[in-house]
Amino acid sequence: MRLRQIAVATAVLGVLCVPAHAEARDISRDTLPADDGWASEGTGTTGGSAADDAHVYTVTDRAGLARALxxxxxxxxxxxxxxxxxxxxxxxxxxLDCADYATDGYTLKKYLAAYDPRTWGSAKPSGEQEDARQASASRQAERVTLSVGSNTTIVGLGDAVLKGTNLQVRNANNVIVRNLDLRDAYDCFPVWQPNTGGLGDWKTSYDNIWLTGATHVWIDHVTASDKGHPDAKEPTYFARNYLRHDGLLDITNGSDLVTVSWSRFQDHDKAMLIGNSDSATGDRGKLRVTLHHNQFESVVQRAPRVRFGQVHVYDNRYVVTGDDYRYSLGVSTESGIYAENNAFHTPGHVEVADLVKSWNGSALHQTGTLFNSYPVDLLAIYDAYNSGSERDLTADVGWTPTLHGTIDSAEAADREVARGAGAGRIP
Structure with a gap:
């Protein structure tokens, strides 16, 4: 049996087996193939493939990673x-744990006592404990936030893990991130926001990966999750879950020309935000993103939620679990989601109309959708279900994708993604 056949067969078990006599392929100088999504537009995405030998690093700890970056x-x-x-x-x-970062007298107990809505009211937190929280949060940010510059490739060797890391691709161009298990970007110091969502809510600071003002980025065969500290096991304060994680992958602030492929986003609340504000009209003409052959599993919402961008969502697999599920495709201000041949697996209490949510959005193109193995028309069902309560969505999103490879049927993609998506599964 050929090596690729062995790899595919064993990936079902979550293990990539390579015969002892074989050498793992060096993927570090791979570049994004032609026509592979928006990141292939124009000059394409080559990452650090042109690096000389002096700028090729193998890192095993945070200090080494920081030096290499x-x-x-x-x-x-x-x-x-x-x-x-x-x-x-x-x-x-x-x-370092949270106690090591705490400074200026910050403790969670004191913070909760200071800003309890029953005594503090609905004003934004301010004063001694909020100042101490900010100072403590800054100390953690100095350790966990790592900036990725232009012309960079970051790849995992074997079962490589980045734990607690907030990778930021900020105003950078031409970046590749592949074959990494990105887990538990854990915020020690969430802030209480009294006027969010009516009841107030906790806001956290770190995404596993944050693209802000980034262009030509290829993210491939990564696994992103809260593994180690799931928010579902966090306590409740002020009648709200004490969230410790933000997004798994957020693409905001004019980021553009991004391809996300063959990756797993799992066990998380807000998975992927594309466009961060309804008022960010400078994002018009940007936020062009392709999502293909990814698995979204046990994700509550934002898979993705889109503002302004032209986003091609094809051949992805969605596995919905739990009673807290909200939606998968978020249609927001001036967004143009072009969804093709995606497969959804849900428990019985989730309806087809639950898969889509609209905030000020008006368009969604969809074809070839499977819902628990049955073909459905997401758009028609959404409009029928929400008739009279929300404005109907139109199929005219104003653009048609041209940068893509062969688009498989949802049934075929469903099988291939289950076997091949995520870190450690590059053939």
């Missing part, structure tokens, strides 16, 4: 991650 420099570089890199460590590699 070089403060987000634009020098072509390839960074290979080996083993587990924990961002919550000091320069000597010792693990």
């Amino acid at each position: 070089d403060g987000g420099s634009d020098t072509p570089k390839i960074i290979k991650v080996a083993g587990t890199v924990d961002a919550n460590t000091d320069d000597d590699g010792h693990h």
